[in-house]
Amino acid sequence: MKSFPSLYFANLFLIIGTGLLTTYLALYLGNNGISTFWIGLMTSCYYMGLLLGSKLGYHLIKSVGHIRTFAASTAAVLACVAAHGVSDNIYLWLALRLFVGLGMMCNYMVLESWLNEQAAPESRGRVFSFYMITSYLGMILGQFALAEFPELGYAPLFLVCMALAIGIIPISITRRIHPKPLKPIQVSLFDYFKKVPQSLTAVHFAGIINGSFYGLAPTFAKSSGFNSSEIAIFMSATIFAGLIAQWPMGILSDKVRRSVLIRTNAVAIGVVSLALFLLPITQTLAFALTFMFGLFAFTLYPLSSALANSRVEDEERVGVSSALLVVFGAGAALGSTANAQVMTYFGHQALYASIALLTVIMYLLLTYINSKQKVEQPESSDYVVGTSDVTNSPLAATMDPRIEETTAHEQMLVVDEIDDEYEENNAVFDTDDPQGDLFKDFETQDETAELKD
Numbered sequence: 001m002k003s004f005p006s007l008y009f010a011n012l013f014l015i016i017g018t019g020l021l022t023t024y025l026a027l028y029l030g031n032n033g034i035s036t037f038w039i040g041l042m043t044s045c046y047y048m049g050l051l052l053g054s055k056l057g058y059h060l061i062k063s064v065g066h067i068r069t070f071a072a073s074t075a076a077v078l079a080c081v082a083a084h085g086v087s088d089n090i091y092l093w094l095a096l097r098l099f100v101g102l103g104m105m106c107n108y109m110v111l112e113s114w115l116n117e118q119a120a121p122e123s124r125g126r127v128f129s130f131y132m133i134t135s136y137l138g139m140i141l142g143q144f145a146l147a148e149f150p151e152l153g154y155a156p157l158f159l160v161c162m163a164l165a166i167g168i169i170p171i172s173i174t175r176r177i178h179p180k181p182l183k184p185i186q187v188s189l190f191d192y193f194k195k196v197p198q199s200l201t202a203v204h205f206a207g208i209i210n211g212s213f214y215g216l217a218p219t220f221a222k223s224s225g226f227n228s229s230e231i232a233i234f235m236s237a238t239i240f241a242g243l244i245a246q247w248p249m250g251i252l253s254d255k256v257r258r259s260v261l262i263r264t265n266a267v268a269i270g271v272v273s274l275a276l277f278l279l280p281i282t283q284t285l286a287f288a289l290t291f292m293f294g295l296f297a298f299t300l301y302p303l304s305s306a307l308a309n310s311r312v313e314d315e316e317r318v319g320v321s322s323a324l325l326v327v328f329g330a331g332a333a334l335g336s337t338a339n340a341q342v343m344t345y346f347g348h349q350a351l352y353a354s355i356a357l358l359t360v361i362m363y364l365l366l367t368y369i370n371s372k373q374k375v376e377q378p379e380s381s382d383y384v385v386g387t388s389d390v391t392n393s394p395l396a397a398t399m400d401p402r403i404e405e406t407t408a409h410e411q412m413l414v415v416d417e418i419d420d421e422y423e424e425n426n427a428v429f430d431t432d433d434p435q436g437d438l439f440k441d442f443e444t445q446d447e448t449a450e451l452k453d
Contacts (some may be wrong), residue, residue, distance in 0.1 A: 005160050007111050008134050010167045014074070014107060015161035020102070020145050021081060022046070023235060024156045025093070026218040027228070031152055036219055036348075038090055040340020042097045043215025049334035051326065057106035066110045069325040070171050073106035078164045085154045087273025110171075139237045149234035175402035192308075192323040198369045199308035199320075200327050205362040206300035207331025208338075209269065209355055213238065213297065215336035216343060216351050217290075223348035224281045234290055241291045242298025249299045258307040259370050263363055265303065268296040270359035276352040301328060327426020 022043070029039050060069040080096045080103070115131060142163075149156045193200055219239070221231045264410060272293045273452050279285060301324075342354045 004115060004131075006170035008130060009173040010070070010141070011111055011131065012134040012138045013163045013167035014104070015135050016116075016142045017081070017160045017167065018077075018104060019139040019142030020163070021100075021142075021160045022154060022214060023143060023146055023151065023218045023231070025097075025159070026215065027146075027231065029154050030219050030222050031092075034090060035340075036216065036343040037337070037340045038094075040212075040215050040336040040338075040343075042094055042335040043211060043336035045094050045097040047102040047211060047329050047336070049098040049103075050105045051329045051333070053102040053105025054109065056102055056108040060106055061110065066114060067172060067174070070107055070110045071168055073103040074164055074168050075108075077107075078161055081157055081160050082162065085157050090211070101313055108185070119331060132246075133243075136239060136290030139239045143232040143235040143239070145232075147229040150228040152228065158347040180234065192320055196308040196311050196323075198259060198262075198366055199304040199311070200323065201365055202266075202300060202304040202307075202322050202328055204327045204331040205266075205358055206304065206357060207328040207333075208298070209297055209300070211332025211335040212351065212355065213293075214332075216339055219343070220348045220351050224285070224286065225285075230283060234286060237287050238290045238294035239298075241294030245295045245299050246302065248302065253303060253306055258303050258310070258415070259366070262300065262303050263309065263366050263370075265300055265361045266363045266366070267294040269293065269300075270356045270363070271422060272296070273352040273356040273359065277349050277356060281408060294381040343400075 025042060026039050029042075032035075057069065058072075060072065064072070077100050080100050082179055083096055084093060112131075145159055146156055149159075218231055219234060221234045226234060249261070272289050276286070276289050276293070279289075305321070305324055308324060312320050339354050342350050346353070
């Protein structure tokens with residue numbers, strides 16, 4: 001906290017604003033009789049903007065630097081938020097969500113590449129742990145802020161604008177040294193599908209499930225008879241569950257095969273989703289079930305990431321991280337639109353019926369793929385705390401097209417030993433698992449080769 005207060009506070013207020021905006025738009029459109037399909041499509045547009053934003057962020061940072069890019073991108077997002085109050089044309093709002101996604105990815109690239117470069121190797125885990133905490137805290141605070149505006153007028157939009165504007169201040173006046181320029185990275189997605197099909201399959205389903213939750217769970221809760229305050233609790237309980245599940249799941253992944261844990265999570269998500277679909281929904285039951293949903297749904301990404309890193313060589317880890325983020329984002333964009341259509345035809349509870357069906361398909365695919373793969377060989381330090389959203393992963397910076405693989409390794413990884421020859425020549429070196437080094441404390445003991453499931 002003492003090392004990067006400006007970056008932490010900037011991230012906190014950005015997430016407060018965008019988290020509040022996402023839930024507000026879903027509820028506002030629902031109150032005005034807009035089809036669930038359009039609500040899901042808006043969420044998809046946001047994730048598409050995130051996926052496309054890396055190229056834009058690269059050109060902006062290259063042209064004007066980090067701080068100016070952050071200020072310009074946040075100002076553009078703020079203008080898009082204000083535009084929601086000028087017109088409620090659904091087509092305009094779709095475009096605005098796309099632009100908000102573009103701007104926010106630029107901001108995440110600025111924040112995370114800055115942290116990656118300037119965090120000391122021995123403290124990088126703590127630095128990113130606190131970064132993730134500010135992300136979770138921002139999402140929770142954004143949900144609770146909405147509870148103060150049950151009428152869903154324009155006041156929440158003003159609050160979003162305030163949060164975004166405040167987020168510009170700390171990074172604009174920071175005294176920290178600017179990050180140095182980075183180089184591009186090329187990612188061959190199909191090559192990684194051949195190498196880590198199980199992980200990428202699980203991440204794709206995780207994107208569909210989590211994207212559907214963020215985009216459509218407020219509509220589900222609203223249709224179930226919850227008021228604004230109860231919807232805020234419903235969303236916050238799920239997010240909080242995801243936060244507290246990270247550490248225990250990291251410890252558990254030291255002792256149990258990650259491929260087994262991923263399939264177990266799929267089963268648990270399916271059972272909880274089926275209960276939300278079949279059982280009469282009361283407040284207490286809904287809060288309890290959505291808390292359980294968050295425990296398992298929000299740990300799918302870090303588990304899949306850890307599994308992927310146990311199956312590739314050191315020089316491939318940064319590329320794998322980028323591939324995971326792209327596949328997750330694609331799933332999130334697809335899932336919101338598809339499940340919105342399901343809710344339109346079959347009712348609001350069909351959201352969780354769809355998720356339950358997805359987990360069955362996910363389990364069967366993972367079981368088949370696992371039976372065809374080689375023995376899993378997990379390595380220490382490859383579990384990373386992660387949110388349920390592509391936007392808040394500390395690995396999002398690897399999507400920065402400026403990052404050359406060796407450069408990204410140098411900046412993101414903790415270096416245990418440096419070869420004497422490389423020291424003499426000042427060469428760029430390769431290191432261990434990028435994700436594990438961010439959160440090295442999760443795994444401290446070597447694991448032996450494991451048997452097939």
